[in-house]
Every structure is written in structure tokens, then in C-alpha cells.
Amino acid sequence: MALKNFAFKLLNKDNYARHGIIETHRGNIRTPAFMPVGTQATVKACFIDDIKKTGSDIILSNTYHLMIRPGVERVMCAGGLHQFMNCSLPILTDSGGFQVMSLSKLNKIDREKGAIFNSHVDGKKYYLSPEESIRIQLGLNSDIVMIMDECPKKTTDYKIIKNSMELSLYWAERSKKAFGKNPHKALFGIVQGGLFNDLRLQSLDGLQKINFDGYAIGGLAVGETQDEMFNVLDGIKDHLPEEKPHYLMGVGTPSDILGAVKRGIDMFDCVLPSRSGRTGLAFTWDGRVNIKNNKYQSDNTPLDKNCKNFSLNKYSKNYLNHLFNTNEILASMLLTLHNINFYQELMQSIRENIQKGTFDEFHDKYIDKL
Numbered sequence: 062m063a064l065k066n067f068a069f070k071l072l073n074k075d076n077y078a079r080h081g082i083i084e085t086h087r088g089n090i091r092t093p094a095f096m097p098v099g100t101q102a103t104v105k106a107c108f109i110d111d112i113k114k115t116g117s118d119i120i121l122s123n124t125y126h127l128m129i130r131p132g133v134e135r136v137m138c139a140g141g142l143h144q145f146m147n148c149s150l151p152i153l154t155d156s157g158g159f160q161v162m163s164l165s166k167l168n169k170i171d172r173e174k175g176a177i178f179n180s181h182v183d184g185k186k187y188y189l190s191p192e193e194s195i196r197i198q199l200g201l202n203s204d205i206v207m208i209m210d211e212c213p214k215k216t217t218d219y220k221i222i223k224n225s226m227e228l229s230l231y232w233a234e235r236s237k238k239a240f241g242k243n244p245h246k247a248l249f250g251i252v253q254g255g256l257f258n259d260l261r262l263q264s265l266d267g268l269q270k271i272n273f274d275g276y277a278i279g280g281l282a283v284g285e286t287q288d289e290m291f292n293v294l295d296g297i298k299d300h301l302p303e304e305k306p307h308y309l310m311g312v313g314t315p316s317d318i319l320g321a322v323k324r325g326i327d328m329f330d331c332v333l334p335s336r337s338g339r340t341g342l343a344f345t346w347d348g349r350v351n352i353k354n355n356k357y358q359s360d361n362t363p364l365d366k367n368c369k370n371f372s373l374n375k376y377s378k379n380y381l382n383h384l385f386n387t388n389e390i391l392a393s394m395l396l397t398l399h400n401i402n403f404y405q406e407l408m409q410s411i412r413e414n415i416q417k418g419t420f421d422e423f424h425d426k427y428i429d430k431l
Contacts, residue, residue: 064086064245065084065085065086065245066084066086066244066245067083067084067085067086067204067205067244067245067246067247067274068083068084069081069082069083069084069274069275069304069305069306070082070084071303071304072416073415073416074415075414075415075418075419075420075421076323076420076421077298077323077324077325078093078322078323078325078411078415078420078421079092079093079307079322079325079327079415080092080093080412080415080416081306081327083119083306085151085204085205085245085247086204086245087143087149087150087151087204088118088149088150088151089118090118090119090151091118091408091409091412092306092327092328092412093318093322093326093327093328093329093408093411093412093415094118094119094327094328094329094408095117095318095329095330095331095404095405095407095408096117096119096120096121096153096328096329096330097112097117097120097121097330097334097335097401097404098120098121098122098123098330098331098332098335099120099121099122099146099148099152100122100123100126100332101122101123101126101127101130102122102127102136102142102145102146103146104120104335104397104401105335105336105339105393105397106335106338106339106390106393106394106397106398107335107394107397107398107401109146109147109148109150111398112150112401113149113150114370114372114373115370115373115398115401115402115404115405116402116405116406116408116409117150117401117405118150118151119150119151119152119153119204119205120148120150120151120152120153121152121153121154121155121330122142122152122153122154122155122201122203123154123155123157123160124154124155124156124157124194124197124198124201124207125155125157125160125161125164125165125189126160127142127154127197127201128157128187128189128197129180129182129185129187130182133196133197133200133201134200136200136201137200137201137202140202141200141201141202142154142201142202142203143202151204151205152201152203152204152205153203153204153205153206153207153330154198154201154203154205154206154207155207155310156194156198156206156207156208156209156210156236156251157176157189157194157209158176158194158209158210158211158212158251158279159212159279159310159311161176161178161189161212162211162212162213162214163212163283164181165178165179165180165181165187166178166179166181166184168186170211170228172228172231173190174188174190175188175189175190175191175193175194175209175232176188176189176190176211189209190209190235191208191209191232191233191235191236191239192235192236192239194208194209194236195208195209195236195239195240196239199240199246203246204245204246204247205246205247205248205249205274205275206240206246206247206248206249207248207249207251207277208229208232208233208236208237208248208249208250208251208273209232209235209236210229210232210233210251210253210279211225211228211229211232211253212253212279212280212283213225213253213255213280214283214284215255215283215284215285216255217256219257219260222253222254222255222256222257222260223257223260225253225255226253226254226255226260226263226264229251229253229264230264230267230268233250233251233267233268233271233273234271236248237271237272237273247274247275248273248274249273249274249275249276249277249306249308250268250271250273250275250276250277251268251276251277251278251279251310252264252265252268252276252277252278252279252280252297253279253280254280254293255280256285256289256292256293258292258293258296258297261293261296261297262296262297262300265297265300265301266300269302273305274305274306275305275306275307275308275328276301276302276305276306276307276308277307277308277309277310277328278293278294278297278307278308278309278310278326279310281293281309281310281311281312282310282311282312282313282331287316287317287320290312290313290317290320290321291320291321291324294309294320294321294324294325294326295324298324298325301325306327306328307325307326307327307328308326308327308328308329309321309326309328309329310330311330311331312329312330312331313329313331313333314331314333314431315344315404315407315427315431316427316428316429316431318404318407318408318411319411319423319424319427319428319431320424320428322411322415322420322424323420323421323424333400334397334400334401334403334404335397335400335401337396337400338393338396338397338398338399338400338401339393339396339397341353341385341392341396342396343364343365343381343396343399343400343403344400344403344404344431345364345365345367345368345403346365346367346368346403346431347365347366347367347430348430348431349431350364350378352364352378352381352382352385352396353382353385353386354382355382357378357379357381357382358379358382358383359379360377360378360379360382361377361378361379362377362378363375363376363377363378364376364377364378364381364399365399365403368399368402368403368406369406370402370406373398373399373402374399374402376395381395381396407431410423411423
């Protein structure tokens with residue numbers, strides 16, 4: 062049977078908010094979409110079958126972490142990332158640029174050699190060029206591949222951001238050449254430019270000339286305020302190609318997602334629902350709940366009375382409080398799964414409201430509540 066080619070179909074618009082379908086040979090992805098983060102070939106504290114039950118259509122994994130442990134060759138000998146982790150969902154792999162900046166001991170960025178850094182795990186030296194990043198991602202056999210970019214730390218130094226953006230464009234060309242032609246996979250470009258609108262537009266224009274299957278906005282979620290992030294999106298929303306998916310990398314809170322959808326974003330990923338779940342913070346339709354709080358010790362009501370998937374919401378606040386305060390592993394499992402389910406219920410509600418033309422009202426109702 063012939064594999065289905067990668068494609069994006071825009072189904073509905075409500076002002077800038079968009080509802081569509083990304084078609085892959087592993088299944089369709091409903092947009093706007095939230096991708097649970099499976100950094101090291103696992104969504105922490107969750108079975109992949111439970112992730113699927115939440116309505117997740119795609120997950121994200123990470124080149125930087127997998128190249129260090131267990132190494133791409135070990136994944137390849139298992140048949141690829143899907144077989145390695147027993148996941149039938151489409152997988153997007155990040156190129157590793159953000160983790161090089163945020164986790165590793167960076168030696169230097171070399172225009173030709175790429176990022177030269179020492180692993181945060183054992184100090185081993187690595188060279189991650191655009192070609193090597195693509196080679197690893199193709200070896201992992203992910204369905205959506207990201208170009209190698211430089212993700213600088215937050216700065217207001219225009220020259221630093223401009224040089225970084227221009228380097229990322231050069232690496233984008235090399236990434237495209239290394240990727241070659243594969244209609245069953247997608248290669249996304251990454252828009253850089255910090256908080257400077259002119260650099261963002263210059264980056265986007267350069268990427269469109271190279272021509273990618275989707276366009277991501279990188280270099281955010283690095284310490285800027287929500288207003289600064291939304292200003293960046295406002296500056297480029299009229300220039301993002303309508304016929305391609307728009308992906309905001311590493312974002313974010315429910316209100317971040319609502320505001321970004323309002324500005325034309327289709328795809329999101331963030332460790333927040335799983336990381337928060339492991340530390341006792343739950344996201345609900347009534348706002349955030351710190352389940353470790355003593356006031357829940359006699360509260361026998363469900364964690365979220367508005368949760369539609371009750372099979373993921375059948376444990377009381379009293380019980381969850383007990384699990385966390387006794388350091389039981391089940392606590393992290395239940396709350397992580399609850400949070401991912403909440404995020405997917407949020408995305409489904411966003412899609413439904415875009416279809417009905419009521420997204421602005423939905424946005425205004427929840428932007429300050431969630």
C-alpha cells in the first residue's frame with residue numbers, strides 16, 4: 062500500500078484562528094493541536110496508550126536527548142522511534158538547538174561545524190551540524206523533522222539576534238539540502254529574530270524562499286513576558302503562509318495557547334502539563350489546583366467536575382492529596398495524565414469554537430481563568 066503524503070488542509074477560520082487537518086501516513090492531526098512531550102522516547106509517567114485515550118494525535122521527541130541517550134544507532138536497530146517506544150502516533154522531533162542553548166555546556170557555535178558542546182549528562186563533546194541533526198532525525202524516522210537553528214538566550218542586543226537569525230537561515234538551507242525529497246515526511250523551518258519584528262519578517266521571508274512544509278516560531282519561551290510573545294506573533298501573523306501549518310515551539314500555558322491561536326498558530330508543545338503533574342499542580346476548567354494543599358484532605362469531590370473524560374477523573378482530591386504527600390508514584394501518573402487530558406479537551410473546545418465562529422467569546426471567557 063502506498064504511503065500517504067504529508068499535507069495540510071485548512072478547514073475553518075475565525076478571524077486569525079484556524080482549524081485544519083495535517084495528514085500523515087500514520088494518521089491525521091487535528092489543528093490547533095497540542096503535542097505531549099516525550100523527550101527521551103517516553104511521555105514521563107504515562108503509557109502511550111493512555112496518551113492516545115486523551116485524544117492526542119501526535120507527540121514530540123527530542124534530537125538532543127536521544128543522540129546522547131540511547132544514541133540514534135540503538136533506536137535504528139529497533140526499527141525507528143515508533144517501534145522503539147511502541148507508538149503508532151505521528152512523532153515530531155525537535156532539532157536540538159534549544160537544548161544546546163539551555164542544557165549543555167556550549168563550547169561555541171561554528172558557522173560550518175554547527176554547535177560544539179559538552180553533554181549535560183557526562184560531559185562528552187558533541188558536534189551538531191545541520192546535516193548531523195537531519196541525519197539523526199531521519200534515523201529516528203520521525204514524521205515531522207525540524208531544521209537545525211541557533212536559539213539564542215533572550216537579549217535586547219539587536220546585533221546578536223541579527224547574526225543568530227542570519228546563521229539560522231544559512232543552516233536552514235543546509236538542513237533542506239540534507240533532508241532531500243521525502244513526500245511522506247515534513248521538514249519545518251524555524252522563524253528566529255528575537256523580539257525584533259523586522260528580523261522576524263526577514264527570517265520568515267528567507268525561509269519561504271527556501272520553501273518548507275511548515276513554519277515554526279522559535280526563540281520564544283526563553284524568559285519573555287506573555288505580552289512580548291504575543292507582540293511577536295502580532296507582527297508576523299499577516300505574513301505566515303495560509304496553506305502551511307504554523308507551530309509555536311515550547312509554548313505553553315493554557316492562556317498562552319488561547320492567545321496564540323487567536324494570532325494564527327496551529328501547533329504547540331510544552332513540558333508544562335507533565336512537569337506540573339509530577340509536582341502536584343493540576344490544570345482544570347476552574348483554574349489551577351495545587352493538590353498538595355492541606356485544604357484538600359477532606360475534599361472528596363473529583364479533581365475537575367467539568368472533565369468530560371471521567372475515566373481519567375475518578376479520583377478525589379482527598380485521595381490525590383494523600384498520594385502526593387506520601388510520595389506515591391501513582392500520584393505523578395494520575396496528575397500527569399489528567400493534565401494532558403485537560404490540554405486535549407482545551408484543544409478540542411478551541412477547534413469546536415473556531416468551527417462555530419465563536420472562538421473570540423471562548424478566548425475572552427478563559428484567557429484570564431486558565
